[in-house]
Amino acid sequence: MATIKINDLVKKFPVGKGHFTALNGINLNFDKGEFAGLVGPSGSGKTTLLNIIGSLDTPTTGSTIVLDKSISELSNKQAAKLRNKHIGFIFQTYNLLPVYTVFENVEFSLLLQKISAFERKKAVMMALEWVGLTDKAKSKPNMLSGGESQRVAIARSMVKKPEIVLADEPTANLDSKNSHHILQTMKKLNEELNVTFLFATHDEKVMQYLNRIVSLEDGKVVSDEIKT
Amino acid sequence: MIKFIFKGILRDKSRSLLPVIVISIGVFLTVFMSGWMKGVFTDMIDMSAKFQTGHVKIMTRSYAENQNQLPNDLALLNVEEILTGLNSDYPDMEWVKRINFGGLLDVPDENGETRAQGPAAGRAVDLLSPNSTEADRMNITNSIVKGSLPGKQGEALISNDFAERFGVKPGDDITIFGSTMYGSMMFKTFKVSGTISFGSSFLDRGAIIIDISDAQLALDMEDASSEILGYFKEGTYDDMRADSVKTSFNSMYSIADDEFSPKMFKLREQNGLDDLLTRGENMSGIMVFIFVLAMSIVLWNTGLLGGLRRYSEYGVRLALGENKGHIYKTIIYEAILIGLIGSIVGTIFGLGACYYLQENGIDFSSLMKNVNMMMPPVYRAVVSPELFYIGFFPGLIAMTLGNALAGYAIYKRKTAQLFKELEV
Ligand SMILES: Nc1ncnc2c1ncn2[C@@H]1O[C@H](COP(=O)(O)OP(=O)(O)OP(=O)(O)O)[C@@H](O)[C@H]1O
Ligand SMILES: [Mg+2]
Numbered sequence: 001m002a003t004i005k006i007n008d009l010v011k012k013f014p015v016g017k018g019h020f021t022a023l024n025g026i027n028l029n030f031d032k033g034e035f036a037g038l039v040g041p042s043g044s045g046k047t048t049l050l051n052i053i054g055s056l057d058t059p060t061t062g063s064t065i066v067l068d069k070s071i072s073e074l075s076n077k078q079a080a081k082l083r084n085k086h087i088g089f090i091f092q093t094y095n096l097l098p099v100y101t102v103f104e105n106v107e108f109s110l111l112l113q114k115i116s117a118f119e120r121k122k123a124v125m126m127a128l129e130w131v132g133l134t135d136k137a138k139s140k141p142n143m144l145s146g147g148e149s150q151r152v153a154i155a156r157s158m159v160k161k162p163e164i165v166l167a168d169e170p171t172a173n174l175d176s177k178n179s180h181h182i183l184q185t186m187k188k189l190n191e192e193l194n195v196t197f198l199f200a201t202h203d204e205k206v207m208q209y210l211n212r213i214v215s216l217e218d219g220k221v222v223s224d225e226i227k228t
Numbered sequence: 229m230i231k232f233i234f235k236g237i238l239r240d241k242s243r244s245l246l247p248v249i250v251i252s253i254g255v256f257l258t259v260f261m262s263g264w265m266k267g268v269f270t271d272m273i274d275m276s277a278k279f280q281t282g283h284v285k286i287m288t289r290s291y292a293e294n295q296n297q298l299p300n301d302l303a304l305l306n307v308e309e310i311l312t313g314l315n316s317d318y319p320d321m322e323w324v325k326r327i328n329f330g331g332l333l334d335v336p337d338e339n340g341e342t343r344a345q346g347p348a349a350g351r352a353v354d355l356l357s358p359n360s361t362e363a364d365r366m367n368i369t370n371s372i373v374k375g376s377l378p379g380k381q382g383e384a385l386i387s388n389d390f391a392e393r394f395g396v397k398p399g400d401d402i403t404i405f406g407s408t409m410y411g412s413m414m415f416k417t418f419k420v421s422g423t424i425s426f427g428s429s430f431l432d433r434g435a436i437i438i439d440i441s442d443a444q445l446a447l448d449m450e451d452a453s454s455e456i457l458g459y460f461k462e463g464t465y466d467d468m469r470a471d472s473v474k475t476s477f478n479s480m481y482s483i484a485d486d487e488f489s490p491k492m493f494k495l496r497e498q499n500g501l502d503d504l505l506t507r508g509e510n511m512s513g514i515m516v517f518i519f520v521l522a523m524s525i526v527l528w529n530t531g532l533l534g535g536l537r538r539y540s541e542y543g544v545r546l547a548l549g550e551n552k553g554h555i556y557k558t559i560i561y562e563a564i565l566i567g568l569i570g571s572i573v574g575t576i577f578g579l580g581a582c583y584y585l586q587e588n589g590i591d592f593s594s595l596m597k598n599v600n601m602m603m604p605p606v607y608r609a610v611v612s613p614e615l616f617y618i619g620f621f622p623g624l625i626a627m628t629l630g631n632a633l634a635g636y637a638i639y640k641r642k643t644a645q646l647f648k649e650l651e652v
Contacts, residue, residue, distance in 0.1 A: 003327070019579075051644060051647065054547070054646045056547065056643055056644055057396070057643075057644035057647075058544065076551050076552065076553070076643065077551045079551075080546070080547075080549050080550060080551030080552075080554075081549065081551075083546075083547060083548065084549020084550070086550065087549075089547040089548070091547075095540055095543070095544045096544075097541055099239045100232075100235065101234070103237070106230070108545070109548040109549055111232055112229075112548070112550055113550055157549070221269065
């Protein structure tokens, strides 16, 4: 049973009087526990596809089934709930909330769920331990390095133990040492917790770690290689 | 979640400081101006009631029409009978007779020749009966500059300005020239018992105050008076009650086509006070409205700017699984919290300022030297219960409304669109 099933997905954006086709007939399945990546030139539709899988956007035609839920049929609230419980996001620019401490940033998605303070604390500290940042719990984001910030973002996406983590260019702002560090962290979480990771990237370093590479060009899948 | 929002407000000063300051100032001004205006109007009503209009006032119909000429030939007759009736019909009010008269004040020298002369504005009130409250009511005792209250008939208080200008001292004689109720010449000499200054040029100019019995004698007004004033025993004016007393009195005693029959007027319908007070009340309303409008616009703008600045925060929160309705709700909660803080601060400062000015009025008498209206010399604010909410709720509403409006732009956007804007 695939975690993500995409059938004949087409995404068009209105541009002026007409529209621009960003995704043009995508058919893809991802299974639980995959460590896969979307690669391709800029504008090929990687982010668009991740956003649809992440229920932040909807298909124009075709279907996208994530964890047995059809993205196009979800209400706003249902989509939010799906993201809150089952999908983690990691961004190129970390996007930590500057006003809150590392602990509070990681805690946020648990605040949206009905989880006791005690349970929240336990989960947050465990997530910080996964990324090796327990000693920075009380720091503010502006006191962290780029690598540390991205590790906090990983902890934030992992704290709810999601089925899927979507990472859009997670290494683009990091140097090579930090890139390898966070990739190792994610690979470890992928193996230990059997979480599905889906990347969008141009980064060769990321590709080294992937066990499946899907290439997009002009909104179409041009190759789909599984590495062994 | 409230705690989370609260932390955000406290830590992100740029999010809270400006709105809190704007609301505090707006609420402060609203509370302060309301308390101040209320105080000014209360003082004006009070002064007018005490010196001129009473809470209600009885005159003859024709006296009322020519009031400013002090036409004592049209004065009320059978005053004692009317007073007896009033005291039994309206026992919760106090009734006093007064005579107002004009004339010339003449200061003689040792030889009895005129040394100085000036127009006199005479007031005759009950100063000598043992239970009289008039001296207190008109604050006469406290306004005496030199000498003392008249202790017996034939004594008078005169304006301190006049006394100083012409070198009149307590103990000196002065003569009043005028005309009696029946139009014949009258002159009477009084001994000055003291000099007086009310601090209001309207009241002080040429003032001479004598006991009512002296005036009745001198002006041939036995059992007559210019007017009878009625006061609620609680001391504050109540327009509804005044209205019902007036209606009942007039239906019993006032004869429509008899120009000498008594007629009662309530405070509000005398001296154009109705106009003034209505305008005052409207002004307070308009002022609050303008403050709220101005605050709302400023807060709407800060809300918009704050919203823009925090687009990426909203984007992340969407991605973390908050739905946009919930985000909109938190924006409003935040506005309510900030509105509460600002409104509380503004109300406290506003009440504080009003309280200070209630205890320590501002003396405007020097500014009102030439004002020809009866105005109290010292103005005070009044701390009234309505001050607790008059600024508070508008402040809260302005903030909430401003942000609800600003946040609605976010709420209306598609999730995907909102999220896109965070990426670049
Ligand atoms: N809301 C939108 N309206 C119009 N066009 C859009 C919109 N979103 C994306 N596009 C277009 O769709 C195409 C695919 O965009 P997308 O962001 O998915 O590319 P990408 O593969 O992630 O590129 P990059 O590697 O630069 O991040 C681009 O040409 C982009 O201009
Ligand atoms: Mg992209």
